[in-house]
Amino acid sequence: MRIALDAMGTDAAPDVEIEGAVAASLSSDTEVILVGDEAQITEKLSAFPKRGAVSVVHASQAIRMNEQPVLAIRKKRDASLMVALRLVKEGRADAMVSAGNTGAVMVGARTVLGPIRGVARSAISQTLPTATGRVVLLDLGANVDCTTRQLCEFAEMGIAYSQYALGVENPRVGLLNIGEEVEKGSQVAKEAHQALSAAPHINFIGNVEPKAMYQGVADVVVCDGFVGNIILKTSEAVAGLMAKLMREKLESSSMSKIGAVLARKSLMALKQTIDPNEYPGAPLLGINGIVIILHGSSTARGIENAIIGARTAFENRLNDHIREKIERMRGNTAIIWGRPI
Numbered sequence: 001m002r003i004a005l006d007a008m009g010t011d012a013a014p015d016v017e018i019e020g021a022v023a024a025s026l027s028s029d030t031e032v033i034l035v036g037d038e039a040q041i042t043e044k045l046s047a048f049p050k051r052g053a054v055s056v057v058h059a060s061q062a063i064r065m066n067e068q069p070v071l072a073i074r075k076k077r078d079a080s081l082m083v084a085l086r087l088v089k090e091g092r093a094d095a096m097v098s099a100g101n102t103g104a105v106m107v108g109a110r111t112v113l114g115p116i117r118g119v120a121r122s123a124i125s126q127t128l129p130t131a132t133g134r135v136v137l138l139d140l141g142a143n144v145d146c147t148t149r150q151l152c153e154f155a156e157m158g159i160a161y162s163q164y165a166l167g168v169e170n171p172r173v174g175l176l177n178i179g180e181e182v183e184k185g186s187q188v189a190k191e192a193h194q195a196l197s198a199a200p201h202i203n204f205i206g207n208v209e210p211k212a213m214y215q216g217v218a219d220v221v222v223c224d225g226f227v228g229n230i231i232l233k234t235s236e237a238v239a240g241l242m243a244k245l246m247r248e249k250l251e252s253s254s255m256s257k258i259g260a261v262l263a264r265k266s267l268m269a270l271k272q273t274i275d276p277n278e279y280p281g282a283p284l285l286g287i288n289g290i291v292i293i294l295h296g297s298s299t300a301r302g303i304e305n306a307i308i309g310a311r312t313a314f315e316n317r318l319n320d321h322i323r324e325k326i327e328r329m330r331g332n333t334a335i336i337w338g339r340p341i
Contacts, residue, residue: 280309
């Protein structure tokens with residue numbers, strides 16, 4: 001199993017990528033190909049005498065976070081993320097992970113690997129914690145405006161990821177909305193509700209509000225990228241605020257500090273639950289290849305989990321199952337307003 005890792009993606013590249021790659025290789029017997037400035041990576045890699053199966057492929061360029069994705073892809077053909085994608089295209093790697101420019105990864109993946117047949121739009125998904133476990137939310141920003149067909153495709157891809165990457169047997173699917181009632185939401189939301197309700201192979205539970213999503217009523221929740229991105233960033237902001245307020249309160253007095261020491265184990269477990277670095281990254285679904293996207297602020301632990309998550313998705317033939325589900329949806333005349341799509 002070979003995973004190509006864009007070693008120039010994070011805010012602290014390539015140190016974080018190298019540490020995460022070594023940890024993943026040692027813990028999961030995975031071959032990790034670090035793609036980036038060979039001289040710089042090789043020098044830093046020398047600090048790890050025990051490194052597992054980690055190799056380096058040179059890339060002379062890197063795409064920065066503030067660069068315009070389409071223009072950067074055109075100008076920087078030898079950028080680390082582009083070289084990593086070509087390794088997957090050429091069969092020299094089984095999957096690709098990057099914490100670089102999200103837009104560039106999306107454009108590059110669609111350009112180099114291409115979309116899965118029948119998929120109108122690829123979608124970014126993310127595993128989030130809930131009161132009872134976790135939920136897959138998609139799309140998170142790849143598509144600002146979505147059609148009913150695209151929302152149904154997101155549902156099929158989310159089901160495949162939940163089943164074959166996370167091990168959920170029969171994922172419950174919800175449609176993110178402003179209320180549970182059928183008549184709530186935009187025209188597209190109403191049509192998507194009708195379409196998903198008409199699909200007998202989908203375990204559709206109806207509309208779900210954000211509160212219900214975090215209570216764990218669904219395993220997969222579907223929305224357009226505009227709403228999904230706001231939900232994700234708001235959730236991250238609130239989690240950060242709560243952590244900050246908790247630290248301030250725990251440090252406000254001697255008694256509070258003693259309480260913090262006594263509650264240290266529980267607090268560490270809470271941190272692990274809400275820390276995005278403890279989850280397998282954000283897969284870009286609908287692409288002919290396994291592509292995992294991470295935050296630029298990801299830690300080595302986040303890199304390690306993304307690599308292991310990419311391995312799991314590839315081993316369980318995630319994309320083959322997505323193809324099967326998309327074909328089934330397209331062949332079911334009841335899926336979209338009573339007619340094929």
